[in-house]
Amino acid sequence: MYKIIAKKQLNSAVEEMVVHAPYVARKCEAGQFIILRVDEAGERIPLTIAEYDRANGTVTIIYQVVGHTTRLLAALNPGDSIVDFVGPLGQPTHLARHTRVLGIGGGVGAAPLYPQIRALHEMGVACDVILGGRSREFVILEEKFAPVVENVYVTTDDGSYGEKGVVTDKLRSLVASGVRYDEIIAIGPLVMMKFAVLAAKELGIPTMVSLNPIMIDGTGMCGGCRVTVGGETKFACVDGPDFDGYLVDFDELMRRQGMYKEEENHICKIGRG
Amino acid sequence: MANMSPKKVPIPEQEPQVRNRNFQEVALGYTAEQAIEEATRCLQCKTRPCVAGCPVNVPIPEFIQEVAAGNFDEAYRIITRENRLPAVCGRVCPQETQCEEVCVRGKKGEAVAIGRLERFVADTWMAGHQPETPEIVKKGIKVAVVGSGPAGITCAGELAQLGYDVTIFEALHAPGGVLMYGIPEFRLPKALVQREIDSIRKLGVEIVCNVIVGRSITIDELFEEEGFAAVFVGSGAGLPSFLRIEGENLNGVYSANEFLTRSNLMKAYEFPKSPTPVRVGKRVAVVGGGNVAMDAARTAKRLGAEEVYIVYRRGEDELPARAEEVHHAREEGIIFKLLNNPVKVHGENGWVTGLECMEMTLGEPDASGRRRPIAKEGSNFVIGLDTVVVAIGQSPNPLIRQTTPGLETERWGGIIVNEETMKTSKDGVYAGGDVVTGAATVILAMGAGKTAARAIHEALEKR
Numbered sequence: 001m002y003k004i005i006a007k008k009q010l011n012s013a014v015e016e017m018v019v020h021a022p023y024v025a026r027k028c029e030a031g032q033f034i035i036l037r038v039d040e041a042g043e044r045i046p047l048t049i050a051e052y053d054r055a056n057g058t059v060t061i062i063y064q065v066v067g068h069t070t071r072l073l074a075a076l077n078p079g080d081s082i083v084d085f086v087g088p089l090g091q092p093t094h095l096a097r098h099t100r101v102l103g104i105g106g107g108v109g110a111a112p113l114y115p116q117i118r119a120l121h122e123m124g125v126a127c128d129v130i131l132g133g134r135s136r137e138f139v140i141l142e143e144k145f146a147p148v149v150e151n152v153y154v155t156t157d158d159g160s161y162g163e164k165g166v167v168t169d170k171l172r173s174l175v176a177s178g179v180r181y182d183e184i185i186a187i188g189p190l191v192m193m194k195f196a197v198l199a200a201k202e203l204g205i206p207t208m209v210s211l212n213p214i215m216i217d218g219t220g221m222c223g224g225c226r227v228t229v230g231g232e233t234k235f236a237c238v239d240g241p242d243f244d245g246y247l248v249d250f251d252e253l254m255r256r257q258g259m260y261k262e263e264e265n266h267i268c269k270i271g272r273g
Numbered sequence: 274m275a276n277m278s279p280k281k282v283p284i285p286e287q288e289p290q291v292r293n294r295n296f297q298e299v300a301l302g303y304t305a306e307q308a309i310e311e312a313t314r315c316l317q318c319k320t321r322p323c324v325a326g327c328p329v330n331v332p333i334p335e336f337i338q339e340v341a342a343g344n345f346d347e348a349y350r351i352i353t354r355e356n357r358l359p360a361v362c363g364r365v366c367p368q369e370t371q372c373e374e375v376c377v378r379g380k381k382g383e384a385v386a387i388g389r390l391e392r393f394v395a396d397t398w399m400a401g402h403q404p405e406t407p408e409i410v411k412k413g414i415k416v417a418v419v420g421s422g423p424a425g426i427t428c429a430g431e432l433a434q435l436g437y438d439v440t441i442f443e444a445l446h447a448p449g450g451v452l453m454y455g456i457p458e459f460r461l462p463k464a465l466v467q468r469e470i471d472s473i474r475k476l477g478v479e480i481v482c483n484v485i486v487g488r489s490i491t492i493d494e495l496f497e498e499e500g501f502a503a504v505f506v507g508s509g510a511g512l513p514s515f516l517r518i519e520g521e522n523l524n525g526v527y528s529a530n531e532f533l534t535r536s537n538l539m540k541a542y543e544f545p546k547s548p549t550p551v552r553v554g555k556r557v558a559v560v561g562g563g564n565v566a567m568d569a570a571r572t573a574k575r576l577g578a579e580e581v582y583i584v585y586r587r588g589e590d591e592l593p594a595r596a597e598e599v600h601h602a603r604e605e606g607i608i609f610k611l612l613n614n615p616v617k618v619h620g621e622n623g624w625v626t627g628l629e630c631m632e633m634t635l636g637e638p639d640a641s642g643r644r645r646p647i648a649k650e651g652s653n654f655v656i657g658l659d660t661v662v663v664a665i666g667q668s669p670n671p672l673i674r675q676t677t678p679g680l681e682t683e684r685w686g687g688i689i690v691n692e693e694t695m696k697t698s699k700d701g702v703y704a705g706g707d708v709v710t711g712a713a714t715v716i717l718a719m720g721a722g723k724t725a726a727r728a729i730h731e732a733l734e735k736r
Contacts, residue, residue: 023489037446043539043548044446068548084446086483216539216549219444219485220670221454221511222531226522233515233522238672252522255623259524263550 001081002036005058011137014064014108015074016050022057024049024087030115031093031210031242034059035218037084038072044216045069048112048241049088059087062111062140068267089218090241093208095119098182102174102205103129103149104167104196106188110141112210113187121148128153128179130170132192136161167192168199175203183208186245190254197245207245211236213257227253276313279382284389289604293574296458296542299601300364300389305343308393312341314378315385322375323387328720329427331355333372333387340390349398352391357430357473358423358719360399360465363392365456366716367595399465404472411477412436414733417501419486419673422450423715424507424706426473427722428729433476435730440501441478444485447538450509451707452715454538455530457568459575463537487672492680492702502736503701503729506688507722510667510707516560520618521663525552525625529561529569529664536572551576554659558582558628560615561664562591565712567598569662570607581607582656586614586633586646610656614648618661627655669708677702687711694728695721703729 006018024034033048045067051060065074076082093116101120105113110131117127128151133139135158145152154162155170163170167188175181184207186196193209200207215225218237225236230247234240285301286292292299303311315337323333331352339348352359368374368388376384416432418425421443429439447453452466474480486492486508495501513528515521532551535541539549557573559566562585573581583602585592588611592599603609612633619627632652635644669686681689681698688704690697695705705721707713 023484027489041547084483086444086446086485086489088488089485216531216534217445217511219488219511219672221513222534223513223515223528224531226515228522233517252623256522256524258623259552260550263544267545267548267550 001083002085003081004076004078006078007076010062010140013066013138014062014140016060016062017073018058018060019082019085020057021059021085021087024059024085025052025054025057028052028059028088029092030095030119031112032088032090033112033212033218033241034061034085034087035089035215036061036073036082036086038069038076039083042072042083043069044084044218046089046212046215046218046237048210048212050111050114059085062108064108067264086218089237091239093119093210093242095123096183097123098125100126100128100179100181102171102181102184103127103145104132104171104184104186104188104192105129105141106132106167106186106192107134107138108140109188109192110139110145113185114141114144116185117145118148126150128174128181130155130167131162132156132167132188133161134158166195168195171196171199172203175205181205185210190250190257193245194250194254197248197250201246208242209245209248210241211243211248211253212241213253214259227256275316276310278314281314281383281386281389282307282311284386289601289606292459293571293605296575298462299459302396303389303393305345305397308340308390309343311386312337312390315341316377318377320377322377323372323385326372326375328371328716329356329723331372331391336394337385337387337390340394345394345397348394352394356719357427358469358715359391360395361423361452361461361469362716362719363388363390363395364461365714367714369596371716399468404468404475406475407434409434409477410436411438414438415440415499415501416729417442417495417499417504419492419504419506420444420450420508420706420708421448421470421480422452422507422509422706422718424509424708424718424722425450425505426469427719428505428507428705428726429478430473430476431723431726432729433473433478435726437730437733439478441480442484442486442490443480443482444508445538446482448480448482454534455565455568457533457537457572459571460568485672487676492673492677492699496701502733503703505695505722505725505729506673506697506702506704506708507706507718508670508673508708510712511670512668512686513663514666514668515663516615516665518615518617520620520625523618523620523625524623525554525620525659526618526661526663529559529565529662530667532569532662533565533572536576542576552660553578555579556656556658557660557662558584558610558656558658559662559664560584560628561666562587563593563664563666563712564595564598565667566664567594567602567607569664571602571605573660573662574605574607578660583607583609583611584613584615584628584630584656585609585611587643588612588635591635591643612646614646616653619655625658625661627657628661629653629655667707667712669711673708685711693724695725696728
């Protein structure tokens with residue numbers, strides 16, 4: 001059993017949870033993820049590691065309450081336990097000593113972005129970040145990014161906070177104003193990553209993305225997380241989760257992500273009933 | 274005087290058209306009377322070829338003699354001297370190519386039903402006894418076992434019995450390895466696997482789940498930071514192979530690993546009671562001809578598919594699956610499309626609609642000794658489908674070899690060992706089971722676990 005140490009509401013749909021998981025905390029690095037099962041009858045879901053504390057053996061996860069399992073997770077409190085919490089999974093992010101890097105975090109994608117930007121900052125790389133969301137409350141972790149980046153830019157679809165527009169608008173205007181980036185790290189909803197990559201490609205900036213497809217074991221066993229990268233089939237769990245955004249077939253991935261839509265709706269209705 | 278009936282006492286089974294709609298066990302097992310009757314077919318011959326035919330050398334005539342005399346508990350004790358998983362082996366061992374293949378009775382008629390008797394003895398014991406906690410004098414020496422499948426369980430059990438402090442590290446949330454995620458409930462009930470795991474725990478073996486050796490901890494760290502004196506790697510062959518044909522990433526295409534794991538380990542057949550779903554549809558093709566392919570096809574049928582095909586590029590004689598599994602699959606209505614090779618998965622709106630195949634003929638034997646399939650030009654045709662399951666094999670997971678300097682492996686990923694001792698190229702590290710051989714049988718993995726345990730004990734005694 002893995003004890004919940006702390007829990008915090010980040011907005012109406014997003015929560016942060018600190019879990020005691022020494023085997024994960026001892027080795028995990030930025031970019032890696034865990035798989036958890038809430039209870040004995042539960043499904044396995046992958047979640048990216050947002051922070052870790054090796055000394056205390058804890059790992060922080062940030063998740064959006066969207067489906068059956070995240071709803072069960074949201075019902076738990078500090079002192080309660082999760083039945084399974086396994087990791088670290090995936091390859092750590094390859095962090096290069098660039099001069100300037102731009103992070104783009106869409107919604108809850110800001111969570112896996114944070115440890116990568118923090119690690120770059122600690123290596124002495126200058127970083128900026130664009131945080132995007134539907135409206136003000138979907139922009140998270142702004143205060144966490146502040147000390148590790150030079151600029152935090154915020155965009156919201158409805159203009160309720162920061163600049164009205166989407167992250168790619170801000171990206172284009174920054175580059176137009178003369179800021180030079182060696183690399184972009186874009187993490188968020190698939191559709192955001194797809195368009196961020198398209199824009200970055202036009203601007204000629206290499207872009208890494210982090211993928212979180214449907215998977216069961218997370219160790220290369222099921223192959224459910226296959227993704228086409230540069231025309232080759234890769235397993236996001238062991239070959240990723242980070243990939244060169246230019247090479248990812250996002251359309252295929254979005255389709256695969258919808259494989260169990262009917263079942264998800266079905267089980268969520270039962271859960272609510 | 275032995276019972277000279279040329280035939281085995283038949284084992285009661287669920288009717289094919291009933292069982293292909295449920296997940297309960299296919300074979301129901303002998304009654305005591307049936308077991309005694311079958312046991313008296315054993316001639317108790319001096320040459321005992323069956324014992325040599327068994328990879329873990331169960332004293333077969335001795336246990337059968339006790340069954341014939343009605344001493345079922347004594348029979349169990351005799352089997353478990355050599356075999357830690359009799360309830361499992363009695364069900365999934367390919368006896369027809371091992372002990373029963375060489376049985377003297379098989380020369381004129383059918384071999385003694387050794388597997389069925391082993392199963393009867395194990396089931397009878399389990400029904401009447403709880404796992405025992407034996408008195409073991411501890412040595413205070415730690416040994417780590419990676420993976421809780423048949424190789425790992427056997428190695429751990431043997432070493433615990435000898436007094437070592439054994440910890441098994443399992444990557445999944447439940448111990449048992451392929452016995453849990455791979456082999457379906459209708460062939461191997463999970464409650465039985467659980468019982469076998471419990472009896473290993475009673476020997477003092479600690480099982481730590483959710484730890485991925487190669488990620489959560491490395492083999493070097495097991496020695497340096499955790500103080501283990503030896504490590505046995507029995508991590509299996511979990512990496513699925515795909516066909517590498519167009520359309521393989523369409524929705525509705527599964528690896529057999531994923532399809533079976535969803536159904537077996539995650540209990541997708543109980544959806545929505547279990548929240549893990551599996552998509553089956555009305556028409557399913559399973560590509561491949563081994564036991565895993567049979568398991569996937571029979572699972573698809575039970576999950577409600579109306580038509581289930583086995584698509585295999587070679588012929589009937591080349592099917593690698595056990596004859597019994599092929600027979601059971603046919604009885605349950607699985608349609609065999611032999612000598613057909615898939616060349617493309619067809620789809621619409623991102624979902625599978627069909628599998629394009631080419632007809633094949635067989636040429637000269639290839640490197641595997643089986644006749645090489647050759648495509649017939651222009652013979653392409655499409656089977657309309659909702660789901661495709663790819664069951665063409667698995668290879669060892671790369672995580673351990675990538676993170677263990679000094680561990681030599683074959684080009685295909687198998688760990689290289691000395692077969693006498695199962696010792697690898699790295700000091701203190703032993704390996705066995707599918708991670709060494711590639712996907713093989715439960716009993717061969719158990720034999721390797723046993724050999725390694727003996728070698729680890731000898732090496733640690735000499736220290």
